[in-house]
Structures are given as structure tokens and as C-alpha cells.
Amino acid sequence: MRINDTFRELEPAKRLTILNAAMDEFAQHGYEKASTNAIVREAGISKGLLFYYFHSKEELYHDLLAHAYDTLKDSLMLAFDSADGDFIARLRRAAERKLRTYIEHPHIVRFLGAVFLERNSGHLPPAMLENLNNTYTTFRAQLYANIDTSLFRDDVPPEHCIQLIRWCMEGYEKEMEAMMSRHGMPQEPGAYTPLFEAYYGYLDSLKQVFYRK
Amino acid sequence: MRINDTFRELEPAKRLTILNAAMDEFAQHGYEKASTNAIVREAGISKGLLFYYFHSKEELYHDLLAHAYDTLKDSLMLAFDSADGDFIARLRRAAERKLRTYIEHPHIVRFLGAVFLERNSGHLPPAMLENLNNTYTTFRAQLYANIDTSLFRDDVPPEHCIQLIRWCMEGYEKEMEAMMSRHGMPQEPGAYTPLFEAYYGYLDSLKQVFYRK
Amino acid sequence: MRINDTFRELEPAKRLTILNAAMDEFAQHGYEKASTNAIVREAGISKGLLFYYFHSKEELYHDLLAHAYDTLKDSLMLAFDSADGDFIARLRRAAERKLRTYIEHPHIVRFLGAVFLERNSGHLPPAMLENLNNTYTTFRAQLYANIDTSLFRDDVPPEHCIQLIRWCMEGYEKEMEAMMSRHGMPQEPGAYTPLFEAYYGYLDSLKQVFYRK
Amino acid sequence: MRINDTFRELEPAKRLTILNAAMDEFAQHGYEKASTNAIVREAGISKGLLFYYFHSKEELYHDLLAHAYDTLKDSLMLAFDSADGDFIARLRRAAERKLRTYIEHPHIVRFLGAVFLERNSGHLPPAMLENLNNTYTTFRAQLYANIDTSLFRDDVPPEHCIQLIRWCMEGYEKEMEAMMSRHGMPQEPGAYTPLFEAYYGYLDSLKQVFYRK
DNA sequence: TATGAATGAGGGTTCATTCAT
DNA sequence: GATGAATGAACCCTCATTCAT
Numbered sequence: 001m002r003i004n005d006t007f008r009e010l011e012p013a014k015r016l017t018i019l020n021a022a023m024d025e026f027a028q029h030g031y032e033k034a035s036t037n038a039i040v041r042e043a044g045i046s047k048g049l050l051f052y053y054f055h056s057k058e059e060l061y062h063d064l065l066a067h068a069y070d071t072l073k074d075s076l077m078l079a080f081d082s083a084d085g086d087f088i089a090r091l092r093r094a095a096e097r098k099l100r101t102y103i104e105h106p107h108i109v110r111f112l113g114a115v116f117l118e119r120n121s122g123h124l125p126p127a128m129l130e131n132l133n134n135t136y137t138t139f140r141a142q143l144y145a146n147i148d149t150s151l152f153r154d155d156v157p158p159e160h161c162i163q164l165i166r167w168c169m170e171g172y173e174k175e176m177e178a179m180m181s182r183h184g185m186p187q188e189p190g191a192y193t194p195l196f197e198a199y200y201g202y203l204d205s206l207k208q209v210f211y212r213k
Numbered sequence: 214m215r216i217n218d219t220f221r222e223l224e225p226a227k228r229l230t231i232l233n234a235a236m237d238e239f240a241q242h243g244y245e246k247a248s249t250n251a252i253v254r255e256a257g258i259s260k261g262l263l264f265y266y267f268h269s270k271e272e273l274y275h276d277l278l279a280h281a282y283d284t285l286k287d288s289l290m291l292a293f294d295s296a297d298g299d300f301i302a303r304l305r306r307a308a309e310r311k312l313r314t315y316i317e318h319p320h321i322v323r324f325l326g327a328v329f330l331e332r333n334s335g336h337l338p339p340a341m342l343e344n345l346n347n348t349y350t351t352f353r354a355q356l357y358a359n360i361d362t363s364l365f366r367d368d369v370p371p372e373h374c375i376q377l378i379r380w381c382m383e384g385y386e387k388e389m390e391a392m393m394s395r396h397g398m399p400q401e402p403g404a405y406t407p408l409f410e411a412y413y414g415y416l417d418s419l420k421q422v423f424y425r426k
Numbered sequence: 427m428r429i430n431d432t433f434r435e436l437e438p439a440k441r442l443t444i445l446n447a448a449m450d451e452f453a454q455h456g457y458e459k460a461s462t463n464a465i466v467r468e469a470g471i472s473k474g475l476l477f478y479y480f481h482s483k484e485e486l487y488h489d490l491l492a493h494a495y496d497t498l499k500d501s502l503m504l505a506f507d508s509a510d511g512d513f514i515a516r517l518r519r520a521a522e523r524k525l526r527t528y529i530e531h532p533h534i535v536r537f538l539g540a541v542f543l544e545r546n547s548g549h550l551p552p553a554m555l556e557n558l559n560n561t562y563t564t565f566r567a568q569l570y571a572n573i574d575t576s577l578f579r580d581d582v583p584p585e586h587c588i589q590l591i592r593w594c595m596e597g598y599e600k601e602m603e604a605m606m607s608r609h610g611m612p613q614e615p616g617a618y619t620p621l622f623e624a625y626y627g628y629l630d631s632l633k634q635v636f637y638r639k
Numbered sequence: 640m641r642i643n644d645t646f647r648e649l650e651p652a653k654r655l656t657i658l659n660a661a662m663d664e665f666a667q668h669g670y671e672k673a674s675t676n677a678i679v680r681e682a683g684i685s686k687g688l689l690f691y692y693f694h695s696k697e698e699l700y701h702d703l704l705a706h707a708y709d710t711l712k713d714s715l716m717l718a719f720d721s722a723d724g725d726f727i728a729r730l731r732r733a734a735e736r737k738l739r740t741y742i743e744h745p746h747i748v749r750f751l752g753a754v755f756l757e758r759n760s761g762h763l764p765p766a767m768l769e770n771l772n773n774t775y776t777t778f779r780a781q782l783y784a785n786i787d788t789s790l791f792r793d794d795v796p797p798e799h800c801i802q803l804i805r806w807c808m809e810g811y812e813k814e815m816e817a818m819m820s821r822h823g824m825p826q827e828p829g830a831y832t833p834l835f836e837a838y839y840g841y842l843d844s845l846k847q848v849f850y851r852k
Numbered sequence: 853t854a855t856g857a858a859t860g861a862g863g864g865t866t867c868a869t870t871c872a873t
Numbered sequence: 874g875a876t877g878a879a880t881g882a883a884c885c886c887t888c889a890t891t892c893a894t
Contacts, residue, residue: 006874032242033246048875048877049874156421157414160414160418163415168381168384170384171376171377171383171384202376206377209423248885249885264887266857432877455760456672459672461864462864462865463862463863471879472880472881474867474881478877478880586840589810590807592810593809593810596810597802597805597806628799631799635848645853674888686889686890690889690890691854694890696888
């Protein structure tokens with residue numbers, strides 16, 4: 001069991017209040033600038049209690065990361081469960097799942113993004129950093145395993161096709177994340193439709209140029 | 214003369230030691246978390262001297278930005294001097310110059326990147342923020358102006374071509390930056406040859422798939 | 427409630443230790459030169475705690491002033507409650523009350539004196555400054571209102587009588603304050619008797635020379 | 640010779656510039672808050688030179704005091720050279736001389752006033768403090784020596800007459816000083832006439848009430 | 853003589869962390 | 874379990890003082 005036992009026994013609502021308050025603070029200000037005062041204020045608990053559950057700011061950070069992993073484990077496992085050879089189709093499903101995860105667990109996704117951004121600042125224990133990198137690498141590997149390269153046009157090296165397509169997808173994702181962090185995330189599901197349509201448009205174009213006729 | 218006179222008269226080696234120490238600290242931790250203690254420790258000067266040169270942390274930050282501009286001015290001016298309609302050729306020149314700038318002034322480039330990331334945190338005076346945004350906008354505009362879309366294949370919207378190509382370029386650049394920050398930057402110029410060759414290979418593929426025959 | 431709640435809940439002894447340490451420091455050195463280090467050293471608390479109670483040096487100063495007002499409010503209210511036309515009798519009662527206040531609250535009186543001296547240095551919020559000036563003006567006005575000038579001898583302008591008598595009273599008060607700050611204040615009440623007797627002697631002489639027979 | 644020899648050899652104009660700049664700074668801000676930076680800026684000399692002449696802020700303070708004594712010695716000696724028994728006449732001459740000194744040496748008088756005010760703050764060496772107190776005591780003593788008490792009315796103790804008159808004089812002086820520090824000192828000599836007339840008016844009243852007919 | 857760059861202790865303030873209750 | 878008062882190191886910054894030139 002990763003997180004402090006007494007903390008895990010808490011009624012889930014309060015537990016989540018604390019976790020989300022902490023994740024938001026870390027996501028917004030980064031590890032160093034994050035204020036434990038702000039966390040307890042937002043979570044509605046006392047300073048002492050926070051340090052009773054998590055013995056230090058650093059441990060809190062680590063426990064949040066563990067919590068994030070635990071929560072997303074299932075979602076992530078499904079991410080590539082039915083990977084088929086069509087690379088672009090696979091990317092399409094991956095992006096959809098990614099977006100869905102963001103909608104379901106916005107605190108966690110934002111926190112993970114912030115953790116990932118400052119993963120080399122020295123606040124993660126080597127094991128966790130390695131784990132983080134491994135997870136990232138594994139997902140990467142899964143994403144690029146067993147691609148049916150026979151779908152690609154033959155006048156361009158298939159590795160180039162894969163790389164270029166991947167960069168396009170990542171570029172699109174980053175753009176969307178940037179947009180969302182600027183305007184906040186739409187609350188009603190319908191608002192996401194045009195985003196997906198634009199996305200599908202790009203996928204079509206990618207197919208057009210990278211796949212053989 | 215932007216930076217404190219007495220500071221500018223310093224022997225260049227020491228001046229650069231201080232500037233680089235400060236830029237590294239700001240680049241690594243951001244404005245708020247950057248520690249003047251860490252800077253003076255790294256630069257090997259006393260606390261008082263730093264504030265004798267730069268009267269405040271904020272002024273130091275601004276002077277560093279001015280220094281970055283002054284140093285890169287010439288490089289940047291040349292960046293798009295002979296832009297032609299061939300979008301991919303244009304990107305090629307831009308990336309080459311960008312890489313060269315990074316190789317010549319790594320501290321400055323990293324510092325500028327960090328400044329740009331937190332440009333809306335309120336630590337830049339309005340004039341500087343506007344200048345930064347203008348520079349960025351201008352470069353962006355220049356990069357995407359007067360593109361000869363007749364070179365693109367006609368079964369895909371030209372906006373899609375432009376976007377997708379851009380994402381590919383940015384993806385490649387980020388990958389190279391990441392690699393450099395992981396392994397350190399090669400010191401001997403010859404080490405960059407394979408990087409450029411890989412790069413040119415990607416450009417060829419991009420031409421192959423996005424340009425008409 | 428003016429002063430920080432958690433501070434007000436303190437056991438009175440400790441609260442007074444802190445307040446007096448702070449008031450002494452401000453009274454001795456003025457606002458700017460007063461050292462919070464000296465205050466915490468004198469009060470026997472940590473630096474952090476002082477700023478936990480009072481969020482800044484300035485707020486501490488303001489809270490001390492509020493504390494001084496609160497404490498002296500009752501004493502001050504009574505100061506001129508039964509003013510009659512006999513100017514010297516009025517001064518007598520005022521000085522008695524003033525001395526009694528000084529004996530009971532020496533730290534506060536000295537602090538207030540110092541605050542008043544540097545009231546235009548910009549460390550008081552406008553409201554407090556105005557309040558201070560108003561209080562002073564009101565007391566002044568009350569002290570010199572409705573004086574029965576028919577009691578004065580008629581060969582000297584009554585304004586002269588008032589001014590000269592006032593200067594005598596102030597001179598005497600200052601002398602006593604100086605003496606007390608030199609020798610410390612007597613602890614046993616009986617020690618004040620000779621002071622009052624000397625004082626009454628002067629009042630008799632003033633009556634003799636300024637009042638008509 | 641009290642003040643640093645090399646400093647005394649300076650051309651008088653520059654010497655005075657430095658002395659006055661320093662005295663003004665101390666008079667305005669007190670010992671602690673006085674800034675050596677402000678002094679050298681005002682005096683137009685370098686930081687190093689100030690500490691070449693005066694080895695420390697404290698020694699500067701002491702040397703300024705010595706300079707003040709030296710300069711005022713002659714004026715002060717004359718203050719009571721022809722003291723006669725008429726106490727009020729004597730006070731009249733003393734006040735006139737005091738005002739004249741203020742007009743002739745405003746920097747010095749203001750500096751001495753400030754020194755006297757904070758003479759117990761611990762910045763004066765014991766010898767100087769004692770000297771200061773002695774001087775003050777001596778002047779006091781001279782002022783109250785050989786008073787012809789037969790001039791006073793006989794229904795009031797002569798000590799009372801002396802004290803009360805003294806307080807009146809001091810009250811008037813303080814009032815004038817306060818007024819001058821508020822409005823600045825008039826530059827043209829004629830402006831002082833009304834002040835003296837008011838003063839003489841008060842002296843007349845004092846004679847009226849304290850002297851026998 | 854004269855300079856001003858360089859120092860480091862001390863200024864007010866914040867904040868993660870501890871501990872008596 | 875739960876609190877928040879209490880701590881002290883570190884924050885940015887100032888300033889009297891020194892010293893190589």
C-alpha cells in the first residue's frame with residue numbers, strides 16, 4: 001500500500017478533497033513554489049494534519065504521484081488493449097482515450113503533466129523518476145509496436161512515416177492542451193465534438209499523404 | 214546602454230560567468246523559485262555584489278533578457294532574410310539557424326525559452342512583454358507568410374499541409390533539444406553532422422509526401 | 427477586534443511581554459530603525475512567531491497603536507469630563523491624570539509619544555494619522571475651551587496668561603518625565619507624594635502671579 | 640587636534656561641503672538611519688574617501704560633534720559674558736544669541752539638537768557624552784547663577800519664579816523651533832523681527848507678573 | 853590622495869516542519 | 874485523530890566597511 005494507511009481510511013470525499021487540493025497546487029505552481037499553507041486552506045484541514053498524513057512536502061508529492069498512477073492504471077491499461085496494425089487508427093483511439101481521461105480526471109492529468117515537466121528538478125526519488133520514465137517509454141513502445149508498415153507509401157522509409165505522423169499527433173495534442181489551459185476545459189461533452197472533427201480531419205489528411213493508395 | 218555600466222566594464226570572462234550563472238538559475242527554476250543565493254554561489258561572487266550590479270532580482274531578470282536580445286539580435290535578424298516560397302526549404306534554414314544559435318549560446322536560448330514560458334506571470338514590465346510577444350508574432354508571421362502553396366499536393370487542404378509540416382519540424386526540434394539536455398551538447402562541431410543529415414532526411418521525406426510531383 | 431485573534435488569546439503575561447518589548451523598541455529607535463530582531467530577542471520568541479501574530483512590521487506598529495488606544499481609552503475619556511472655567515485647576519486635573527497614566531502604562535505612553543513625534547513619516551495609514559491628529563486636536567481644544575479669563579489679572583493679555591501657564595505646565599511635565607526615565611519609575615505609590623506636592627506648590631505660585639487678587 | 644589631520648588640510652569650501660552634508664544627514668535621520676551613501680552622494684566625494692578621512696561612521700559622528708563644538712565655542716563663550724542679575728534680561732540676551740547662532744550655523748545647530756536628542760542611544764563614547772552633559776549643565780548653571788532675586792515679587796518663592804520663568808522661555812523656544820522646522824528658516828533677516836517682537840511681548844508680561852512693582 | 857568594486861552581517865519576511873495540547 | 878502555535882533556515886535586499894588600484 002503506497003499511501004499512508006491512516007490517510008487511506010479516510011472517507012473518500014475528504015480524501016479526494018485533500019488530494020485534489022494538493023494536486024492543483026503542485027500543478028499550478030510547481031514543486032518548489034507550491035505552498036502547504038495554500039493546500040491546507042483549500043482542503044479545509046489544519047497544517048498539522050497534512051503533515052500527519054504525509055510526513056513532508058516531498059512525501060506528499062510522491063504519494064500524489066502514486067495516487068495518480070493508481071487511479072489511472074486501469075484507464076491506461078485499456079489505452080492500447082486492442083491495438084491493431086493501422087498506426088493512424090491506433091493514434092486516433094489513443095488520443096480519444098487521452099482526452100477522455102483528461103475529462104474524467106482533470107486534476108490528475110494536470111498534476112501528472114506538471115510532474116513530467118519538472119521530472120528532472122531533483123524532487124523525485126530515483127526509483128520514481130525511473131518508473132516515470134519507464135512508464136513513458138513503455139507507452140511509447142506499445143504505441144509503436146507491431147505497426148503494419150505495408151500500409152505506408154513505399155517511396156518514404158517507414159520509420160520516417162512513423163516519426164512524422166507521431167510528431168503531427170503530438171503537435172495537435174499540445175495545441176489542444178495549450179488551448180484548454182488558456183480557456184479552461186469545456187464542461188458539456190458536446191463542446192468536444194468540433195475538436196474531434198478537426199482532429200479527424202487531420203487524420204484523414206495524414207492517411208492521404210502517408211498511406212499508399 | 215541597458216545593463217549597469219560598472220557591470221558592462223567587467224572583464225568579459227567574469228561578466229559571462231555571472232550572466233550564465235543567473236540565466237541558468239532562472240532557466241532551471243523560473244523567476245520566483247530562482248535563488249539569488251544560488252546565483253552568487255555559482256558565480257563565485259558575494260551577495261552584495263550581485264545587488265551592486267543589478268539593483269533587484271527583477272532588474273537582474275530584465276537585464277538578462279536585454280542581454281539575451283542584444284546577443285541574439287544579429288543571429289535573429291538573419292533568420293529569415295531570404296525567405297522564399299518553398300515552405301520546407303524555409304523551415305530548413307530556420308532550423309539550421311536555430312540549432313546554430315543553440316550551439317553558440319545555449320544559456321541564452323534556454324533562458325529565453327524559460328522566459329517565454331512564464332511570460333504571463335507578471336515579472337516582465339509591459340514594454341518587455343509586448344516586445345517579446347511582438348518578436349514572437351513577427352517571427353511566426355514571417356515563417357508562414359508568402360508560402361507558395363502551389364507546391365503542395367492538391368488532394369489535401371494547404372492549411373493542413375502547413376500545419377502538419379510545422380508540427381513535424383517542431384517535433385524534431387524538441388527531440389533534439391531533449392537529447393542535448395540529456396547528453397550534454399557535443400563540443401566538436403563535427404559531431405553535429407549526423408544530426409543535420411538525419412534532419413535533411415526528414416525534410417526529403419516531407420517533400421516527398423506533401424509536395425506535388 | 428483589532429489585533430490578530432490568536433495573539434489576543436495569549437496568556438496576558440506573555441502578550442504584554444511582547445507588546446511592551448515592541449513598544450519599547452519603537453519608542454527608543456523610531457519606526458525605521460526599530461529592529462524586529464531586537465523585539466523577538468527582548469520578548470523571548472522566535473522571529474517566525476512575531477510574523478505569525480503580526481504579518482509585517484507595519485501591521486505590528488499599527489496594532490500597537492490600536493492597543494495603546496484601547497488601553498488608554500477609558501483614562502483619556504475621563505481626562506476632561508468635568509472641565510470648569512478655572513484654567514489652572516483644569517491643568518492640575520489634566521496633569522494628575524496624565525501622570526497617573528504614565529505611572530500605570532509607561533510603555534504605552536512612551537510609545538505614543540514616539541508615534542506622535544514621527545506621525546508624518548508616512549508609516550501610519552491615513553485613517554490612523556487622522557485619528558491621531560483629531561484626538562490631539564480635540565484634547566487641545568478641550569483644554570483651552572471656555573476658560574474663565576476674568577480670573578486672570580488685568581494688566582497682562584489673557585492670551586499671554588494662557589500661553590505662559592501652559593508652558594509652565596509642560597515644562598514641569600517634561601522635567602518629571604525626564605527624571606523618571608533617568609531614575610526609573612518608583613514602584614511604591616507613596617513615592618509619588620512629594621512629586622505631587624512640588625507640583626501643587628507650583629500651581630499655587632501660578633495662581634498667585636497670574637490670577638487677580 | 641580633534642579631526643583627522645589630512646581632512647583639516649582640505650580647502651575649507653570642500654571641507655564644509657562634507658561636514659554639512661554629513662551633519663544634515665545625521666540631523667535628518669538620526670545616527671542609525673543616516674546613510675553614508677547619502678552623505679558621499681550629497682558631498683560629491685567617493686565612498687572610500689569618506690572612510691579615509693573618518694575611519695568609521697561612528698568616528699565621523701564624533702568628529703562632527705567636535706567640529707560643532709569648535710565652531711560654536713566662541714559664540715557660546717560670549718553667551719553669558721556680561722550676565723547681570725536681571726534674570727529676564729539675561730534670558731532675553733541668551734535667546735537672542737541662540738537665534739543668531741541658529742541663523743549663522745544652521746547645520747551645526749540642527750546637528751547638535753539631533754545629537755542631544757539621541758544622546759543616550761549608545762553612539763557617543765562615555766567621555767563625549769559626559770562632555771555634552773557637562774556643557775549642558777554648565778550653561779544651565781551659568782544661566783541660573785547670581786540671579787538678583789530681590790527683583791522678584793516676595794509672595795512667591797524665588798526658586799519658583801526662576802523655574803516658572805525658565806519653563807516659559809523654553810516653551811517659547813521650542814515653539815519657535817517647531818515652527819521653523821515646519822516652515823523652514825526664513826532667509827532674510829527682516830523676517831525675524833516679528834518673532835523677536837512677540838518674544839519681547841512675552842518677556843514684558845513675565846516681568847509684569849514675576850517682578851515686584 | 854582618491855576611487856568604487858567587493859564583502860558579509862543584518863534588515864524584514866516566508867514557509868516547511870514540529871509538537872504540546 | 875486533529876489542531877495551530879512555534880520554530881529557524883532561507884528568502885531578497887541594504888549598508889557600513891575594506892582594499893586593490
